[in-house]
Amino acid sequence: MDGDKIILRKYEPACVFCGSAQNVQVFRNKNICQDCIDQLARSAHLSSAV
Ligand SMILES: [Zn+2]
Numbered sequence: 214m215d216g217d218k219i220i221l222r223k224y225e226p227a228c229v230f231c232g233s234a235q236n237v238q239v240f241r242n243k244n245i246c247q248d249c250i251d252q253l254a255r256s257a258h259l260s261s262a263v
Contacts, residue, residue, distance in 0.1 A: 226237040228246035236247035245253070 225234055226239070226244040227234045228237055228249055229243045230249040231246060233246040233248065237244045238247065238250065239245075240250065
């Protein structure tokens, strides 16, 4: 029927932290954008450095 019109994007991935839909990746079943991944990585480094 709608073979070439399948819409699988009812659910648009958005970053759970900032709500951005750009460069969103799934990390531990959460949608996280690249920016927040970078920030998480940095804060992880910072906290481990304390
Ligand atoms: Zn984000």
